[in-house]
Amino acid sequence: MEIHIRTTGSVTILDLSGNLIIGRSEESLRETVKQLIAEERRFFLINLAEVPTIDSSGIGAMIKSFTSVKEANGKLKVLKPSRMAQQLLTITGLLSVLEIFDDESAAISSF
Amino acid sequence: MQKPAQLKIVNRFGATRFLPLGKSVFTIGRKAENDLQLLSDTVSRQHAEIVYEDDAYYLVDIGSKRGTFVNDQRVERCALQHLDRVRIGGDEDQQITFLDNTVERASAIFDSHPRLTLTPPLQDRDRITSANEELQKLSRYIEVNQAFKFSLTPDDVLLLIVDAAIEITGAERGFLMLRNQAGDLEFKIARDNNRNSLVGNVFEMSRSVVEESFKQNRSVIINDSRESAALFARESVRSLDLRSIACIPLRRFQMSENMDATTMLKRDVIGVLYVDSHVVGGTLTQTSLRLLESLAFEATKSLENVRLMHEEQEEKQIEQELGMARQVQVALSPTAFKQPDHFEVAADNIPSRYVGGDFYELIPLKDGRSVFALGDVSGKGVAAALLAAMAQGALQAQFVSNLPLTEVITSLNKALVQRSASNRFITLFCAVLDRDGHFTYINAGHNLPILARTTGETEMLTTKSVLLGAFDFVEYKPRQTRLAPGDVVVMYTDGVTEAVNADNQMFGDERLERLVKQSVSLSAEQIKQRILDEVLSFTRGLPQGDDITLIVLKMK
Numbered sequence: 001m002e003i004h005i006r007t008t009g010s011v012t013i014l015d016l017s018g019n020l021i022i023g024r025s026e027e028s029l030r031e032t033v034k035q036l037i038a039e040e041r042r043f044f045l046i047n048l049a050e051v052p053t054i055d056s057s058g059i060g061a062m063i064k065s066f067t068s069v070k071e072a073n074g075k076l077k078v079l080k081p082s083r084m085a086q087q088l089l090t091i092t093g094l095l096s097v098l099e100i101f102d103d104e105s106a107a108i109s110s111f
Numbered sequence: 112m113q114k115p116a117q118l119k120i121v122n123r124f125g126a127t128r129f130l131p132l133g134k135s136v137f138t139i140g141r142k143a144e145n146d147l148q149l150l151s152d153t154v155s156r157q158h159a160e161i162v163y164e165d166d167a168y169y170l171v172d173i174g175s176k177r178g179t180f181v182n183d184q185r186v187e188r189c190a191l192q193h194l195d196r197v198r199i200g201g202d203e204d205q206q207i208t209f210l211d212n213t214v215e216r217a218s219a220i221f222d223s224h225p226r227l228t229l230t231p232p233l234q235d236r237d238r239i240t241s242a243n244e245e246l247q248k249l250s251r252y253i254e255v256n257q258a259f260k261f262s263l264t265p266d267d268v269l270l271l272i273v274d275a276a277i278e279i280t281g282a283e284r285g286f287l288m289l290r291n292q293a294g295d296l297e298f299k300i301a302r303d304n305n306r307n308s309l310v311g312n313v314f315e316m317s318r319s320v321v322e323e324s325f326k327q328n329r330s331v332i333i334n335d336s337r338e339s340a341a342l343f344a345r346e347s348v349r350s351l352d353l354r355s356i357a358c359i360p361l362r363r364f365q366m367s368e369n370m371d372a373t374t375m376l377k378r379d380v381i382g383v384l385y386v387d388s389h390v391v392g393g394t395l396t397q398t399s400l401r402l403l404e405s406l407a408f409e410a411t412k413s414l415e416n417v418r419l420m421h422e423e424q425e426e427k428q429i430e431q432e433l434g435m436a437r438q439v440q441v442a443l444s445p446t447a448f449k450q451p452d453h454f455e456v457a458a459d460n461i462p463s464r465y466v467g468g469d470f471y472e473l474i475p476l477k478d479g480r481s482v483f484a485l486g487d488v489s490g491k492g493v494a495a496a497l498l499a500a501m502a503q504g505a506l507q508a509q510f511v512s513n514l515p516l517t518e519v520i521t522s523l524n525k526a527l528v529q530r531s532a533s534n535r536f537i538t539l540f541c542a543v544l545d546r547d548g549h550f551t552y553i554n555a556g557h558n559l560p561i562l563a564r565t566t567g568e569t570e571m572l573t574t575k576s577v578l579l580g581a582f583d584f585v586e587y588k589p590r591q592t593r594l595a596p597g598d599v600v601v602m603y604t605d606g607v608t609e610a611v612n613a614d615n616q617m618f619g620d621e622r623l624e625r626l627v628k629q630s631v632s633l634s635a636e637q638i639k640q641r642i643l644d645e646v647l648s649f650t651r652g653l654p655q656g657d658d659i660t661l662i663v664l665k666m667k
Contacts, residue, residue: 005128023270031307035122039148056489060536063581092538092556093577097585 001025001051003032011043011108012036013079017050020058029058033065033076042074043111047104049080054088066098079107116168118147118161118197119208129210132168137161139199153177153201161191168209170197177201270308273300273384276403278498278535280357282386286314288321289361289382296325296382317356321383324358328380330404331358356387359407451481453546457639458662461606461655468537469604469658470499474510479546482510485602485662486539487557498535502527506541516543520553520579520587527580536580540572540602548594548666553587555579558605559620561627565597569628572600594666599638601627606659607642610650618649635665 001018014033020026033044046062048054054062062078069076077099081089089095101107115133130147138145140158149158155175162169168191172179177200181189191197197207269287277285287300301309317333324331333356361382384407450456458471468488475481484506488498502523509519520541527537540560542552554560556578559571570592577585594600603623610618626645630638639661646659 002127027307032122038150040143056487056536059578060489063536067582091558093575093585094556094581096575097577097582 001028003028005032005036008108011045011111012041013045013047013104013108015047015050019053019055020048020051020061021053021055022057026057026061029061030064030068034068037068037072037074042069042072044069044074044076045079045101045104045107045111046076047079048082048085051085052082054085059088059092059094062094062098075111077101077107077110079104115163116191116209116211119210120147121206121208122204132161132163135163137163149199149202149205151200151202151204154199158199167191168211170209175200269300270302273302274306276384276386277302277304280355280386280403281388282355282357283388284309284314285384285386286316287361287382287384290325290380296321299382316385316387317358320356320358321385324360324383324385325380328360328362330360331356333357356385357403358383358385359403361407451475452667453548454481454544454664454666455635456483456662456664457635459639459643459660461643461659463606463655463658468499469606469660470503471602471660471662472503472506473662474507476510476513481544482506482541483544483600483602483662483664484539484541485557485560485604485660486537486541487604487658487660489536498537502537502539510543516541516551516553516589517587520555524555524579524585524587525583528583536578538578542572542600542602544594544664548596549591550594550600551589551591553589555587556581558603558608560600560602561624562592562594563599563601563627563631565595565631567628569624571624596666597631598666599627599631599635600664601638601642602662602664603642604658604660606655606657607646607661609657610646610659611653611656612650613653618646622649635663638665639663 001016001020001024004015004017006013006015014029016029018025020029029046036044044065046065066076078089079101081100086100089098089100099110101110115131117132118130119127120130121127134146137147138157138160139147139149139154140156141149141151141154142156145157153176155177157173158175159179160171160173162171169188170179170181170186170191171188172186178185179200180186180198181191181195183196183198191209191211193209193211195209197209199205199207273285273287276282281304283304285300285302286298288296289299291297298312298314301311301314303309320331320333323329360380361384362380384403386403456473458473460469460471462469470484470486470488472484473481474484484503486499486502488502505523505526506519509522514522520539523537523539527535537555538557539555540552540557541555542550544550552560552572552574553576554572554574555576559573562570562572564570572590572592574588574590576587601623608618608620608623612618622645623642626642627638630641633641642661642663643659
């Protein structure tokens with residue numbers, strides 16, 4: 001999985017591409033978010049448009065990232081999850097906690 | 112400056128970002144005001160600038176302490192060329208590449224972060240001796256055999272083993288060291304208890320404990336280093352203030368016809384699994400030692416599997432592994448459940464090739480109520496199985512002491528969140544059935560059980576609750592329904608619905624729902640068997656990807 005980092009205003013957008021699964025990819029997400037928090041970034045939008053598959057470890061990385069951002073008094077939201085990812089977020093109950101957007105500009109202006 | 116050049120910056124985890132050099136002076140340094148802020152200590156607060164002059168970009172060192180480098184040459188002022196590598200001080204965490212404006216951004220991702228790829232097949236197996244190559248073989252073995260949906264690299268497998276060791280012992284750090292060709296131990300994996308890799312080639316640790324374990328081929332466990340100080344007086348245990356240490360030898364073994372268990376144990380030591388912690392207290396119990404030993408066994412077994420495959424003993428090995436996995440799983444499954452008179456129940460757990468984290472629990476309470484629990488711990492391996500066992504134990508204890516469902520689930524969630532270092536989660540469906548058919552349940556992020564009524568209706572049982580171990584601020588609220596005689600509830604894990612066939616199709620929720628609906632008139636045992644048969648015939652020929660666990664409840 002690759003992570004590309006963009007910034008729009010105060011919002012940091014992480015464009016993920018590839019599967020978010022056990023191993024390096026989930027570690028990379030957690031660590032990148034941690035590093036960006038250290039760089040004083042607070043508002044995160046995780047773009048899942050190019051992520052076909054998420055497994056339970058990937059979900060774990062999302063939870064961990066959400067928690068680290070929350071502890072730093074920031075916000076983490078999710079953009080364009082695939083159908084499968086959306087299903088997974090629904091089943092795991094995370095929809096009740098994570099804010100999900102289908103439109104990038106709407107997501108950005110929601111922060 | 113129509114289309115500025117840019118810097119491509121890749122961090123050590125492979126995350127890439129592009130910074131346009133859209134100003135005439137672009138500043139780099141440790142202070143936040145810089146256009147590019149680098150946090151390394153080796154970067155000066157105002158370190159360097161990229162200056163745009165006469166259609167060219169110049170990298171200029173502005174009096175830094177540790178220097179500015181282009182393609183590893185120290186520079187004071189240097190015109191940047193497309194693809195030049197820029198290093199600021201000693202900062203190795205960020206790879207910075209200069210991309211000029213004649214190159215499209217898309218094609219600029221010339222060396223993008225490697226995906227999880229597997230090594231190519233090895234040709235000459237006699238040549239293969241080093242530990243590293245062993246790991247490549249493991250990688251290939253997994254590629255060929257694994258029933259996982261995704262490929263894992265050998266390092267990932269060893270990572271999981273070390274993480275599991277840390278998790279089991281509650282240690283702060285864990286290392287896996289392997290013997291190199293010269294016979295010395297080398298660090299292969301170094302992890303902390305947040306599941307992050309530790310950076311470096313050398314770590315402060317108890318050399319004498321490692322040596323004792325490696326040379327003497329025995330497990331060493333120290334619970335309070337002050338007590339055991341006599342044993343290791345010479346050395347760093349005290350100076351490092353390490354309180355708890357465990358070190359387990361990784362023993363080479365070979366399963367072949369003419370070898371028995373004793374020859375196996377005499378084989379040499381190929382490395383060690385080591386965990387330590389500054390915290391005092393009996394975290395490293397005899398039980399965790401035994402579990403560590405089985406992990407070490409798992410590690411060596413994984414390494415050795417590869418060899419076995421090359422020796423074409425694949426089938427035999429898979430059988431052995433399945434046998435082991437089953438042993439673990441059987442040990443975790445609930446003891447025989449006496450069929451009560453108001454309902455019948457059938458349950459099964461079929462572990463996949465690797466021990467997984469599925470579990471189920473059936474608990475009869477004294478007042479005639481019955482508890483049904485079915486869960487799935489994220490991740491695989493011994494650590495997942497262990498957490499499953501812990502969750503089972505907690506459920507047992509709390510229900511038996513008569514706590515209400517909401518309280519049991521809430522406290523289990525809190526306990527899991529507090530262990531947040533473990534970064535593991537449990538999806539759980541848990542229900543309490545009264546004698547009169549009153550069915551109260553909480554579904555914490557688990558696949559929705561199917562309630563099929565004799566009337567032909569079906570219902571999916573959800574409370575939309577978050578999976579356990581994620582957030583301590585969420586509430587778990589139960590829902591209730593009433594089960595009539597003949598009604599069926601099928602609880603299952605994703606091993607059922609996500610079973611994949613040769614065309615890469617999933618078994619799916621709808622198929623299962625249909626099947627349950629058609630089977631309402633059968634007995635619980637028959638329904639369970641029918642679902643398992645259908646999954647088996649659906650995936651025919653393919654290895655089972657995940658644990659399959661199923662509870663079928665039918666009201667009498």
